[in-house]
Amino acid sequence: MSRSNRLLRHAGSFGFAGILLVVLLVTNIIVNPARFYPAAWGTLIGLAAPLIGAAAASTPPILAGRGGLDISVGPLMGFVNAIVIKVLFLDLGVESPFVIVPVALVLGAAIGAVNGFLATVVRIQPIVATLGTYLVLTGATLTILPAPIGPAPEWLKALAGPASIVPLAAIFAFWWALRQTPFYEQLMAVGSDDRAAYTAGVPVTLVRFCSYVVAGILSGVAGLMLTALIGSADPNIGPSYTLIAIAAAALGGVSLAGGKGGLVGAAVGAVAIFLLQSVLTSFNVSTYVLQIAYGAILVGTVVLTAVQTRLTGKGS
Amino acid sequence: MRVDRSWFATTGARVAGAFLVALVLHGIGTALIPGYSAPFAVRAMLVIAALLAVASVGQTLVILLGGIDLSIPFVIGFANVVAAQLYGDGWNFWLVCLLVAVMALAIGAFNGFVSRRFDIHPLIVTLGVGMVVQGAVLLWTAGFPSGSAPQAVSSFVSIGGSVGPLPFPWLIPAVAALAVLVILVLARTPFGRRLYALGSNPTAAPLALIDPVGMWTVTFAISAFFAAVAGVLLLGFTGSAYGDVGQPYLFQTIAAVVVGGTALVGGRGGYFGTVAGALVLTEINTLLIGLGFQPSTVQAALGLVIILLVSLYGRERHVRTTI
Numbered sequence: 001m002s003r004s005n006r007l008l009r010h011a012g013s014f015g016f017a018g019i020l021l022v023v024l025l026v027t028n029i030i031v032n033p034a035r036f037y038p039a040a041w042g043t044l045i046g047l048a049a050p051l052i053g054a055a056a057a058s059t060p061p062i063l064a065g066r067g068g069l070d071i072s073v074g075p076l077m078g079f080v081n082a083i084v085i086k087v088l089f090l091d092l093g094v095e096s097p098f099v100i101v102p103v104a105l106v107l108g109a110a111i112g113a114v115n116g117f118l119a120t121v122v123r124i125q126p127i128v129a130t131l132g133t134y135l136v137l138t139g140a141t142l143t144i145l146p147a148p149i150g151p152a153p154e155w156l157k158a159l160a161g162p163a164s165i166v167p168l169a170a171i172f173a174f175w176w177a178l179r180q181t182p183f184y185e186q187l188m189a190v191g192s193d194d195r196a197a198y199t200a201g202v203p204v205t206l207v208r209f210c211s212y213v214v215a216g217i218l219s220g221v222a223g224l225m226l227t228a229l230i231g232s233a234d235p236n237i238g239p240s241y242t243l244i245a246i247a248a249a250a251l252g253g254v255s256l257a258g259g260k261g262g263l264v265g266a267a268v269g270a271v272a273i274f275l276l277q278s279v280l281t282s283f284n285v286s287t288y289v290l291q292i293a294y295g296a297i298l299v300g301t302v303v304l305t306a307v308q309t310r311l312t313g314k315g316s
Numbered sequence: 317m318r319v320d321r322s323w324f325a326t327t328g329a330r331v332a333g334a335f336l337v338a339l340v341l342h343g344i345g346t347a348l349i350p351g352y353s354a355p356f357a358v359r360a361m362l363v364i365a366a367l368l369a370v371a372s373v374g375q376t377l378v379i380l381l382g383g384i385d386l387s388i389p390f391v392i393g394f395a396n397v398v399a400a401q402l403y404g405d406g407w408n409f410w411l412v413c414l415l416v417a418v419m420a421l422a423i424g425a426f427n428g429f430v431s432r433r434f435d436i437h438p439l440i441v442t443l444g445v446g447m448v449v450q451g452a453v454l455l456w457t458a459g460f461p462s463g464s465a466p467q468a469v470s471s472f473v474s475i476g477g478s479v480g481p482l483p484f485p486w487l488i489p490a491v492a493a494l495a496v497l498v499i500l501v502l503a504r505t506p507f508g509r510r511l512y513a514l515g516s517n518p519t520a521a522p523l524a525l526i527d528p529v530g531m532w533t534v535t536f537a538i539s540a541f542f543a544a545v546a547g548v549l550l551l552g553f554t555g556s557a558y559g560d561v562g563q564p565y566l567f568q569t570i571a572a573v574v575v576g577g578t579a580l581v582g583g584r585g586g587y588f589g590t591v592a593g594a595l596v597l598t599e600i601n602t603l604l605i606g607l608g609f610q611p612s613t614v615q616a617a618l619g620l621v622i623i624l625l626v627s628l629y630g631r632e633r634h635v636r637t638t639i
Contacts, residue, residue, distance in 0.1 A: 067580060118623060123632040125580040127384075131567055132623035139616025146612075198635045205635070243386070243443055256437035288455035295447030298440070299430065306434035 016304040017251045017265070017272045020297075024275035032282045046160030046229055048274040049168055050077065053222025054245035055252070055270035056171055056263045060211040060218075061119075061126060062249060065191035065258020068119070068208065070215045071242050072130040073222070075137035076111055078238020080104050080223025082145040085152055085233035095153045104220040111137070112216015116209035134242070141235045150232030159228035167225050171218060175263045178214070187211060191259030247298055248273050253305065272301075327585055330577025334592035337625060341599035349606040357602075359484050360475045365598040366491040367473070367553065368565070368572055369591050371546035373498055374424075374539025375569040376590045380502075381535050382515045382582025383438040387427055388543040388569055390446035391420055392562025394453050395547025397461040400557030404463025416544050423449060424540025425533045432532035442536075453559055461557035469552030487549065498587040511535065516583025572597055575625050579632070596625065 029036045035044060054073050061068040084104060088094045111133065118129035151157075159167055178184055186207045189197040198204045223238070230237065246256075252269025254261030276297060280290045345352040371388060378385045395416045402412045427445055431438040453461075471477050477485030502508035514521040514531050522528055543562070550561050576593030578585025600621050604614040 118627070122627045123634065124623065124626045125574065125632060127570070127580060128574045128626050129623060131571065132619040132626075134567075135619025135622070136616045137619075139612045139614070139619065142612030143610070143616070194635050195639050199639060247440055247443060250437065250440045256439060286455065288451050288459070291451030292448050292455065295444040295449075295451065298447070299444035302436050302440055302444070303430060303434050306436050310434075 016301045016308060017253065017269045020251075020301055021268055021272045021275065024272060024279055028275055028279050028282070031279060035278070035282075042162045042164050043160070045168065046164035046225075048271060049160070049164055050222055050226040050229055050241065051245065051248060051274055052168060052267050052270040053077075053171060053218060053225050054241040055248035055266040056175070057215050057218035057222050058245045058249050059254050059261065059263050059266045060187065060214045061115075061208075062246075062254055062256055063187055063191045063258060063261065064208045064211040066194055067126055068191075068211065068258060069126045069246070069256070070112075070115060070130045070212060070219075071127060071246070072111070072115060072133040072137055073215065073219045073245055074239045074242030075134050075141065076108060076216065076219040076238070077223035077226050077241060078235060079111070079137045079141045080107055080220050081227045081230075081238060082141045082233050082235060083107060084156075084224070084227055086145045086149060089153055090149065095155075097153075097155055100153070100156070101224065104224050105217055106220075108216040108218070108220025108223065109213050110216070112213040112219070113209075115216065116212030119212060120205045120208040134239070138235075138239055141238065145233055145235045148232055148234040148236075152227055152231045152233075156224070156228050157231050159225065160231070164228075167221050167228075171221055172263065172267075174217075183207065183210060188259055193259075244273065245270070251298065251301055251305075273298075327577050327589065331586070331589040331592055333628065334576050334589055334596055334625075338592060338595040338599050341596065341603055345599065345603045345606060349603070352602075352606060355483060356475070361598050361602055362484060362488055363473060363475050363553070364602075365594045366487050367546060367549055368568060368594040368597065369491055369495065370542055370549060371562075371565045372569040372572045372590045372594060373494070373542040373587065374536075375573050376498075376576075376578060376585070376587050377502075377511065377535050378438070378539045379570075379573050379578055379580055380511055380515045380582060380585060381532065382518060383428075383431065383532065383536070384570070384580070385424075385427065385442050385536065385539045385543075386439060386566065387423065387442040387446035387449065387540065389562035389564075389566040390450045391423060391540045391543035392547040392550065392565055393559045394423075394449050395420060395544035396551050396561050397453050397457055397557045397559050399548050400463035400465065400551055401457060401461055402463070403466060409466045409468075413548065416548065417541060420540040420544035421537045424537035424543075427540070428532035428534070428536025429529060431536070432529045438536075450559065457559070459559075461559055464556055465548075465552040469548065470555065471552075473549050473552045495587060495591050502586055507534075512583055514582075518582075568597060571622050575622065581632075 034040070054077060057073045058070055061070045084100055088100055088103060094100065115130050115133055118124050118132070119126040186197070186202045189202055190204050190207045194204050226237065227233070248269040249261070249266040250256055250269070251272060252261065252265035252267065254266050276294065280293055351357060371392060375385055375388060399412050399416050402415070403409050423445060427438065427442050430436065431441045472485060473487045474485050479486055479489060502511065510526045510531055513524065514526055514528055518528065546565070547562065551557060554561065572593035573590050574580065574593070575596050576585065576589025576591070578589055600618055601614065604617050609617065
């Protein structure tokens with residue numbers, strides 16, 4: 001297969017989100033050039049980062065198939081946000097990134113492990129298991145932090161400004177490293193057909209469990225990016241990312257049936273949604289119209305992606 | 317499917333388990349909180365559970381089909397606000413109900429048709445459509461809905477209402493009748509059989525001449541219809557229109573269905589279990605609030621209890637037993 005052909009097929013796997021992304025990017029640059037000058041890129045990426053992180057975090061359990069889904073990603077981001085600012089920074093006076101970052105990651109991994117345990121060992125349907133952790137985390141966050149509070153350490157705020165690319169780069173480096181391991185192939189095998197994978201000797205339960213742990217770690221990073229962006233702790237923002245993150249992943253070609261798609265696709269979907277919000281906001285329409293357009297474009301794009309897959313899928 | 321599976325793994329056992337849990341919770345509440353079993357408290361719980369049961373009719377059918385409907389809270393809010401607004405503008409209430417029902421059916425039919433026809437996960441479609449519906453309602457009312465419910469609806473759901481000499485509002489017998497109807501339709505009609513067939517095996521069912529697109533369209537339309545009914549009933553319950561009145565029902569309907577023993581993969585379960593699930597959720601909520609917990613703690617505890625209950629009787633099969 002020639003290089004251009006492969007590129008084309010690769011772009012096709014992001015669905016219409018890729019095309020939508022380009023169209024939106026051009027529109028955004030025309031409508032609001034100041035926001036897209038290279039000097040503003042740091043802030044811009046920082047604005048989009050939490051959604052990209054949330055979409056990336058939502059992806060691994062979906063890839064693992066058989067209804068795999070982690071709806072606790074948003075609340076976990078909010079929980080990490082509350083722990084980092086309220087408990088570590090304000091109560092304990094810890095400011096060092098060498099403490100805060102590991103705590104966020106370990107916290108994410110631990111809660112991811114709980115999700116994984118519930119969904120794969122106890123075998124509760126994933127959406128219900130993570131709904132349980134969703135409610136527990138939301139409740140715990142509100143108990144620790146009844147009202148928004150600030151500020152955040154300076155280095156953390158910089159992660160939403162000049163250094164905003166760092167956490168995102170870390171996420172994709174982590175995913176790239178995972179792709180080099182057998183885990184990735186096994187994850188996709190389990191997602192495509194878990195019974196075939198099981199008979200071929202893939203440790204299905206372990207692979208699914210790990211997908212939730214990965215989701216937890218990425219949620220921890222996303223929580224840090226959220227903290228960087230808002231520069232404070234807010235118990236109400238985290239949960240709102242949940243469904244949009246899953247929608248972003250789906251928009252970017254991650255099949256909710258499992259075994260198809262990847263983190264890059266999810267990120268493309270998230271950037272498309274971010275640019276959509278951005279362009280709609282700069283047209284200065286009411287938030288109600290914004291919401292209508294938002295929902296309509298989401299459904300429309302996913303339908304177009306399905307039609308496109310159907311048309312091109314016949315040949316491959 | 318294994319032949320030798322024990323009775324505890326059957327849907328019947330899950331439903332019985334859910335009713336038992338509701339009873340146990342009620343027992344705990346009666347023991348710990350004075351007045352928990354007082355007639356007024358029981359009536360209030362029944363009304364709240366009945367409203368949840370109405371909102372969960374559609375979620376049950378859709379999940380049996382192997383789908384999920386996230387547009388329910390948005391349709392509830394839509395029906396709630398539109399009914400109040402139009403009735404406030406002096407429309408005939410039955411005409412308002414007819415209009416709301418037709419619009420809800422159209423929204424639901426669109427959800428089901430698009431999801432099945434283009435093979436898109438209904439999670440995404442119903443979420444997107446829900447956002448459009450909510451945005452449209454907000455745009456129409458400029459964010460400030462007005463109007464109120466007619467007296468008939470209010471007394472139909474009022475906790476203090478009565479059916480002749482009996483001390484509960486008409487809502488309770490109506491929901492009981494609805495439950496019987498839904499269960500009969502699922503068990504005794506071609507529609508019900510097709511629903512289970514398509515839910516348990518989406519590949520084989522079309523070969524038995526079951527039209528998947530048609531079934532999804534009709535079932536999601538029914539789901540939206542009952543969400544609209546719940547929206548109008550909630551208007552009578554709270555007295556005034558509120559666009560976000562449906563939001564708690566997003567996860568509660570799913571939880572009620574699952575606690576009631578219906579599997580999210582489709583084809584297994586039924587509405588009787590959902591009624592039990594609605595009772596369990598109402599009992600948990602009332603019990604925890606009665607014990608003096610903060611709403612945030614209640615939410616966390618609710619999450620724990622859902623996990624605990626489902627791990628007791630809602631477990632899925634290991635992959636090795638599916639081969």
